[in-house]
Amino acid sequence: MKENILIIGGGIAGLEAAAMLLRLGHSPIIIEKSDRLGGHVASWHKLFPDMTPAKDVVDRLTAEASGANIFLNTEISFVNKLTDSYNIMLSNGISIITKVILVTMGFSLFDAAKKEEYGYGVYDHVVTNRDLEQWFNGKDDPRIDNSAMNAVGFVHCVGSRDEKAKNSQCSKVCCITAVKQAIEVKQKFPDASVYCFYMDLRMFGKKFEDFYISAQRDYGIRFIRGRVSEVSENIEGRVVVKAEDTLSGKPLKVTLDLLVLMAGMVCGDSCTKVAGMIPLPVDSDGFLKSKDNIFDVMESPKEGIFYAGACTGPKTVPETLAEARAAALDIHLYINGLE
Amino acid sequence: MRERFLTGYNDFVLPFSLGLIFIISYCVVGMIRILHQLPAEDRKRFFISLVTPATMWKNIKDIFLKCLIHVDIWKRNKLLGYMHSSIAFGWFMLIVVGHIEVFLYTPHRVKLFYYPIFFRYFVAETESTMRGSLIFFLMDLFLLIVLSGIALAIIKRVRSVMFGMRRTTNPSFFDLVGQYSLWAIFPLRLLAEAFTADISGGSFLTKSLNYVFTSFLSNHANMLPAWWAYSCALGIFFFVLPFTRYMHIPTEILLIPMRNAGIKIRNARKGFAKAEVYSCPSCGLCIDACPMGVMKANIKDTTVYLNRQIRRRNEARIEEISDKCLLCGKCTAICPVGVEGDKLRIAQRSIRKYNLNPDYSNIPADASGIEFAAHEVTAPSGRAREKILYFAGCMTALTPVISKAMESILKKAGADYAFMDRDGGICCGRPMFMSGRFDAARMLVEKNTEIIKASGADVLLLSCPICYKIFREKYHLDGIRIIHHTEYIAGLIADGILKPSSDDTKYVYHDPCELGRGCGVYEAPREVIKSVGTLVEAQKNRKESICCGGSLGSLTLGFDKRRAMTENALANLVTESPDIIVTACPLCRSTFNRYSDRPVEDIAETIDRKITKTVKS
Numbered sequence: 001m002k003e004n005i006l007i008i009g010g011g012i013a014g015l016e017a018a019a020m021l022l023r024l025g026h027s028p029i030i031i032e033k034s035d036r037l038g039g040h041v042a043s044w045h046k047l048f049p050d051m052t053p054a055k056d057v058v059d060r061l062t063a064e065a066s067g068a069n070i071f072l073n074t075e076i077s078f079v080n081k082l083t084d085s086y087n088i089m090l091s092n093g094i095s096i097i098t099k100v101i102l103v104t105m106g107f108s109l110f111d112a113a114k115k116e117e118y119g120y121g122v123y124d125h126v127v128t129n130r131d132l133e134q135w136f137n138g139k140d141d142p143r144i145d146n147s148a149m150n151a152v153g154f155v156h157c158v159g160s161r162d163e164k165a166k167n168s169q170c171s172k173v174c175c176i177t178a179v180k181q182a183i184e185v186k187q188k189f190p191d192a193s194v195y196c197f198y199m200d201l202r203m204f205g206k207k208f209e210d211f212y213i214s215a216q217r218d219y220g221i222r223f224i225r226g227r228v229s230e231v232s233e234n235i236e237g238r239v240v241v242k243a244e245d246t247l248s249g250k251p252l253k254v255t256l257d258l259l260v261l262m263a264g265m266v267c268g269d270s271c272t273k274v275a276g277m278i279p280l281p282v283d284s285d286g287f288l289k290s291k292d293n294i295f296d297v298m299e300s301p302k303e304g305i306f307y308a309g310a311c312t313g314p315k316t317v318p319e320t321l322a323e324a325r326a327a328a329l330d331i332h333l334y335i336n337g338l339e
Numbered sequence: 340m341r342e343r344f345l346t347g348y349n350d351f352v353l354p355f356s357l358g359l360i361f362i363i364s365y366c367v368v369g370m371i372r373i374l375h376q377l378p379a380e381d382r383k384r385f386f387i388s389l390v391t392p393a394t395m396w397k398n399i400k401d402i403f404l405k406c407l408i409h410v411d412i413w414k415r416n417k418l419l420g421y422m423h424s425s426i427a428f429g430w431f432m433l434i435v436v437g438h439i440e441v442f443l444y445t446p447h448r449v450k451l452f453y454y455p456i457f458f459r460y461f462v463a464e465t466e467s468t469m470r471g472s473l474i475f476f477l478m479d480l481f482l483l484i485v486l487s488g489i490a491l492a493i494i495k496r497v498r499s500v501m502f503g504m505r506r507t508t509n510p511s512f513f514d515l516v517g518q519y520s521l522w523a524i525f526p527l528r529l530l531a532e533a534f535t536a537d538i539s540g541g542s543f544l545t546k547s548l549n550y551v552f553t554s555f556l557s558n559h560a561n562m563l564p565a566w567w568a569y570s571c572a573l574g575i576f577f578f579v580l581p582f583t584r585y586m587h588i589p590t591e592i593l594l595i596p597m598r599n600a601g602i603k604i605r606n607a608r609k610g611f612a613k614a615e616v617y618s619c620p621s622c623g624l625c626i627d628a629c630p631m632g633v634m635k636a637n638i639k640d641t642t643v644y645l646n647r648q649i650r651r652r653n654e655a656r657i658e659e660i661s662d663k664c665l666l667c668g669k670c671t672a673i674c675p676v677g678v679e680g681d682k683l684r685i686a687q688r689s690i691r692k693y694n695l696n697p698d699y700s701n702i703p704a705d706a707s708g709i710e711f712a713a714h715e716v717t718a719p720s721g722r723a724r725e726k727i728l729y730f731a732g733c734m735t736a737l738t739p740v741i742s743k744a745m746e747s748i749l750k751k752a753g754a755d756y757a758f759m760d761r762d763g764g765i766c767c768g769r770p771m772f773m774s775g776r777f778d779a780a781r782m783l784v785e786k787n788t789e790i791i792k793a794s795g796a797d798v799l800l801l802s803c804p805i806c807y808k809i810f811r812e813k814y815h816l817d818g819i820r821i822i823h824h825t826e827y828i829a830g831l832i833a834d835g836i837l838k839p840s841s842d843d844t845k846y847v848y849h850d851p852c853e854l855g856r857g858c859g860v861y862e863a864p865r866e867v868i869k870s871v872g873t874l875v876e877a878q879k880n881r882k883e884s885i886c887c888g889g890s891l892g893s894l895t896l897g898f899d900k901r902r903a904m905t906e907n908a909l910a911n912l913v914t915e916s917p918d919i920i921v922t923a924c925p926l927c928r929s930t931f932n933r934y935s936d937r938p939v940e941d942i943a944e945t946i947d948r949k950i951t952k953t954v955k956s
Binding site: 114116117119121122123163164165166230231232233234240242 | 736737738740743761763898899902925928929932933934
């Protein structure tokens with residue numbers, strides 16, 4: 001009899017792991033709480049650094065994983081631990097007995113309204129990185145003016161590296177996302193002034209640095225080192241940003257048509273919930289705790305439970321895919337070892 | 340009663356007498372020094388208050404109720420209250436009744452101050468003293484009361500939880516010596532008096548004990564060591580008293596009239612501050628109260644230890660303790676003797692010298708941007724028609740959701756308002772004041788005063804309790820009313836100008852330190868919340884409300900340390916499982932919002948959400 005493999009979360013990690021497991025001859029089950037696959041990436045427009053359409057990525061992954069047993073709109077109701085396996089009750093009434101679980105529940109976007117000083121949800125022209133991506137995807141947003149924009153600002157590290165906001169970790173991908181989104185805005189509105197307010201720029205990945213230099217050289221995007229101190233709204237409803245340019249040591253005030261908050265990554269809400277049911281330990285950064293942070297990142301401290309993707313910490317798309325494949329291989333070896 | 344000895348003297352009175360002379364001289368010198376250290380006007384005010392009948396009466400009442408009966412401790416915990424008043428009041432009555440005895444039976448010995456204390460040694464009972472008279476009975480009764488207090492004190496050392504205290508102070512070496520000698524005094528007195536009870540007479544306690552003793556200790560020569568021991572215990576207690584926490588007993592008698600005279604801390608170490616520091620009984624109630632004490636952290640940074648370090652002149656620790664404090668004022672609110680932990684710390688901070696001193700003189704005090712009647716004013720005449728100047732303050736500027744809600748409420752009320760700092764304003768001065776930089780704060784106060792006076796406003800409306808406190812205490816605005824938005828909204832609802840809709844949502848109200856303990860505003864926000872839903876209370880509320888941990892007061896506490904405090908304060912708020920946490924301070928709101936599992940709102944947001952109808956005149 002084939003072992004059941006339960007993949008919790010139908011984002012890119014879950015899909016890629018499922019595809020790999022199918023190729024290795026297993027028949028994984030994916031459960032996804034929303035009504036579509038692809039997770040966060042599905043709501044994104046283009047991916048850095050080559051401006052790959054996110055839709056292409058999700059479509060390809062979905063096609064490759066189509067052989068898996070997929071339940072949409074399904075959540076975990078409760079988990080029972082049996083002697084050597086888990087009995088998992090789903091919200092659609094199905095119960096699954098499995099020895100192997102792959103957790104791919106990913107991250108949640110930090111709630112930007114928790115940084116009250118930026119006025120998300122209060123001012124008319126303050127959006128998050130996700131709102132902007134969805135607008136790029138053609139979804140209308142009353143906060144974003146489709147016709148003309150003179151000035152746009154990006155605030156880095158919103159809810160990342162911020163102890164006050166209960167998240168002291170770096171979310172890793174927002175620096176490069178801001179560069180990408182700034183370029184996209186500039187492409188749409190070539191005359192607009194685009195500002196990025198940052199504290200550090202962490203251009204660690206392949207071609208990231210080139211991308212960043214191109215943003216400055218080819219697009220004239222202004223990078224200002226200094227955190228935004230105060231955001232207000234003027235009488236016309238435009239956003240007024242006060243910040244300090246710490247390189248020139250001068251205070252600065254700009255009036256913008258749109259302010260984009262680069263909300264960071266925190267461990268997913270449902271991830272924390274499910275982790276509580278099994279239960280799985282949570283590390284000091286708020287994400288799930290691996291058995292070992294060097295050798296066994298994809299293994300949980302519990303027998304038979306594996307991780308892939310952003311549930312153990314912020315990751316880029318290629319990193320997530322690599323982890324998903326690695327986790328699939330780990331599971332394959334684990335199942336072989338059981339027999 | 341007749342005297343047993345011609346001289347009325349025995350060597351054993353020496354330890355007591357020397358001790359008493361020492362402690363009285365020490366207290367007199369100390370009192371003169373403290374009074375001398377007061378600024379001349381305060382000293383004058385103090386002396387005048389001593390002869391003003393109203394304060395005279397208040398002083399007597401306060402000293403009786405606080406020093407002897409300890410009413411504040413009774414209110415807190417009955418057992419703790421009984422322990423304190425039994426020792427203090429019982430001892431006091433032993434001294435009073437002891438003197439009455441001397442007056443009655445040996446009036447010629449009144450001039451010997453030790454005589455009432457050792458009366459039973461020097462006299463023998465005669466037929467005319469009416470055996471078992473009321474006085475004998477009273478003496479034994481009060482001794483029994485004191486002994487019961489001492490027994491409780493010993494139990495408290497072992498199990499303070501019984502007395503409503505989770506943690507108590509670590510006694511210093513001298514505190515222990517003082518404590519043990521104090522504990523020894525009364526059992527030894529009982530022993531000594533019991534030895535002589537068959538000669539000098541006694542009542543139910545001493546007499547009965549005497550029967551027990553005579554059965555195996557018939558020799559009266561044994562009584563002398565007991566009297567020596569009693570006198571020594573008293574002597575040791577008096578000699579160590581200035582170096583122990585028990586110094587609070589005499590100092591509080593000075594502190595109460597000083598406070599009633601309206602004297603405030605003017606110098607970090609001298610005068611009134613010194614009186615407060617020495618009045619600290621080291622009871623440790625502030626340890627449980629301190630919001631920094633979550634997870635048993637920062638216990639040595641509470642007010643009781645500040646007072647100890649000030650007495651020891653340990654400058655490094657004084658600075659550390661003073662800078663760390665959140666200035667939430669809870670220790671001041673619960674202190675049974677009224678030591679002002681927050682003000683003492685601000686005073687310590689003010690001693691420090693800075694190399695850079697800000698100069699705000701070049702900031703223009705410009706009121707030209709303030710325009711009233713810029714919006715449609717529809718409010719009915721009277722209070723609602725006043726010109727309201729809204730000062731959001733920097734914390735509200737960082738929480739724009741509050742100023743936006745407030746502006747919406749003002750519009751809905753049809754009020755004639757103007758925004759004082761929409762496009763940036765001058766700081767109210769409170770953060771500078773909290774860090775002890777009074778001159779810098781004063782400059783800001785003067786600038787703002789100029790702007791407010793020039794604006795022509797009738798009312799100054801504030802959203803931030805931090806600003807509100809300094810506006811109330813340090814600004815002189817010539818008749819311009821200063822109100823916090825909780826009071827303003829409560830007024831609008833009471834006047835029927837705002838009619839919020841009500842539902843069954845459960846709200847809990849968090850008392851911000853600066854608004855509650857700082858300004859005494861407890862009722863207005865509660866009334867406002869009751870008009871829109873069900874109000875539930877936090878476990879600790881009003882004057883015992885727990886600081887959110889975000890306070891500007893601390894100069895050194897990092898966010899990693901504050902996190903536990905915020906989580907603890909939140910846990911205190913949600914015991915009645917409210918749906919929404921409401922507060923009235925932008926800083927509390929943003930601090931809680933990041934850690935809370937349920938919505939956190941400012942009271943202005945709540946009300947703005949619940950008002951749909953606008954006022955039309």
